[in-house]
Structure formats: C-alpha cells, structure tokens
Amino acid sequence: EIYGKLDKTIGGSDGLTGTVGAKASYRYERFIFSADVSGTWADDKHMEAYFGVTATQSASSGLPQYDAKAGVKRVDVKASVTYMLTDNWMVTGAAGAGFLMGDAKDSPIVKKDVQPFGMLGLAYRF
Numbered sequence: 001e002i003y004g005k006l007d008k009t010i011g012g013s014d015g016l017t018g019t020v021g022a023k024a025s026y027r028y029e030r031f032i033f034s035a036d037v038s039g040t041w042a043d044d045k046h047m048e049a050y051f052g053v054t055a056t057q058s059a060s061s062g063l064p065q066y067d068a069k070a071g072v073k074r075v076d077v078k079a080s081v082t083y084m085l086t087d088n089w090m091v092t093g094a095a096g097a098g099f100l101m102g103d104a105k106d107s108p109i110v111k112k113d114v115q116p117f118g119m120l121g122l123a124y125r126f
Helices: 044-051 055-061 102-106
Strands: 002-008 016-028 031-042 071-084 089-100 114-124
Touching: 016 044, 031 044, 044 071, 044 102, 071 102, 071 114, 089 102
Parallel strands: none
Antiparallel strands: 002 016, 016 031, 031 071, 071 089, 089 114
16 A cells, blocks of 8 residues: 655644655464555754754754754654454554654754654454
8 A cells, every 4th residue: 555644733833744655464364464664754844843953942952053944854664463363353563663864863952863663552443
C-alpha cells in the first residue's frame, strides 16, 4: 500500500506537515508481518517552532541562534508482527527508527538524530 497524509496544527506552531510512505504486509497462518518506510516534510512554521532557536532563546540558553527552514524533517522505517489470538483479538509488536534530516538534524537543540521506537499493543476487531 502507498499512503499520504497532511497534518495542519491549529494554534501553537500553526505548521503543516506532509507524510508519504509505503507499506508491505504478508500473512502467514495467524501471523501478519509488515514493513513500512515513510518520509515527512514540514513547512517553515513547523520547523522553526520545533527546531529553531530565536535570539531570545539563544540569549537565555547559550545555544546559537538557528533558523530552521522548510524541508524533509525525517525518514521513518518500521517493522511489525501481529499475531491473531482469535478472530477478533490480536497482539502486535513493532519496532523502528526515525532519522532526522536537513535543518531538523542540524538544529543545535538536537542531541541524537536517530530516534528509535517500539510498541506492544493488544487490539479487538469488531
């Protein structure tokens, strides 16, 4: 499957992000194996709100002033396994990493540009 989404923040940064990605799944007996890769673009407002350092913030923090511009914010890769306990109940485990890119990666507030994640969930399908 190929997907895309737009997210608009109302209030706060008032920023806009867009994500495009691709996901492949394979079912084997009671298991579903999936792999997903996506990229997220962010506008100037979003990037500045999350990764920029204003003159005031620089003066109080000691970090250099930084103007984060629009561009590719991050690339994510994820793998998951779902086990169908019954026809309705399932348990899913997922792991992956997000890789900050461009101005997000270069921001002085970023300590690590690789952001690993994991998830374990229980779901009921109606």
